[in-house]
Amino acid sequence: xxxxxxxxxxxLDGTLYPANPEMDRLYPEAAxxxxxxxxxxxxxxVKQEFLAKKAELKQLLNGxxxxxxxxxxxxxxxxxxxxxxxxxxxxxxxxxxxxxxxxAVIQKIDRHYPIxxxxxxxxxxxxxxxxxxxxxxxxxxxxxxxxxxxxRLLVPRREKLNYIKPGEKxxxxxxxMHNVPxxxxxxxxxxxxxxxxxxxxxxxxxxxxxxxEDFYRLPxxxxx
Ligand SMILES: [Mg+2]
Numbered sequence: 001x002x003x004x005x006x007x008x009x010x011x012l013d014g015t016l017y018p019a020n021p022e023m024d025r026l027y028p029e030a031a032x033x034x035x036x037x038x039x040x041x042x043x044x045x046v047k048q049e050f051l052a053k054k055a056e057l058k059q060l061l062n063g064x065x066x067x068x069x070x071x072x073x074x075x076x077x078x079x080x081x082x083x084x085x086x087x088x089x090x091x092x093x094x095x096x097x098x099x100x101x102x103x104a105v106i107q108k109i110d111r112h113y114p115i116x117x118x119x120x121x122x123x124x125x126x127x128x129x130x131x132x133x134x135x136x137x138x139x140x141x142x143x144x145x146x147x148x149x150x151x152r153l154l155v156p157r158r159e160k161l162n163y164i165k166p167g168e169k170x171x172x173x174x175x176x177m178h179n180v181p182x183x184x185x186x187x188x189x190x191x192x193x194x195x196x197x198x199x200x201x202x203x204x205x206x207x208x209x210x211x212x213e214d215f216y217r218l219p220x221x222x223x224x
């Protein structure tokens with residue numbers, strides 16, 4: 001039997017495609033590079049400080065935060081400058097292989113449910129990843145909320161952080177935009193801390209992707 005949902009929200013990295021450790025290393029690298037440029041500090045010292053902050057935030061969240069959240073949480077760095085730094089550092093085609101099977105999964109789900117993308121990645125890099133995966137048409141601008149969108153909100157900087165996962169406001173905003181109650185929206189993601197826990201706290205059912213096989217099984221789980 002088909003499971004009824006009014007909306008299915010997908011995470012991007014590690015969910016729509018497998019996490020790539022080499023690519024993932026570039027996010028903290030970009031953050032540290034930007035901090036060195038900004039502060040003129042000793043590179044090794046800046047790096048150690050950043051890693052210490054990330055560990056501190058890990059304690060606060062009871063699980064590992066993204067480098068992106070760490071950067072914005074502790075440092076006064078602009079959303080756009082981080083996006084542009086990452087964009088110049090990440091050649092998506094070197095790290096991501098298009099996967100027809102994953103694309104077929106999204107194509108099938110898209111025929112049965114409204115779908116949406118909620119990512120801590122930014123618009124430029126996120127778009128390149130979606131294009132590489134052949135998924136850009138499924139997640140046009142009105143169907144996604146990225147780090148860049150959080151940065152554009154007309155709220156104080158500190159408040160913007162609540163729109164970056166695992167902050168709850170981003171989830172709430174997506175539900176409000178679609179006028180969907182939490183229990184009618186499914187969150188699909190790979191991160192316990194960023195996707196699963198905050199969604200569950202708000203009352204969303206969740207589907208935890210821990211492997212590609214998990215992702216491939218999603219249509220079957222949905223009963224479509
Ligand atoms: Mg993820």
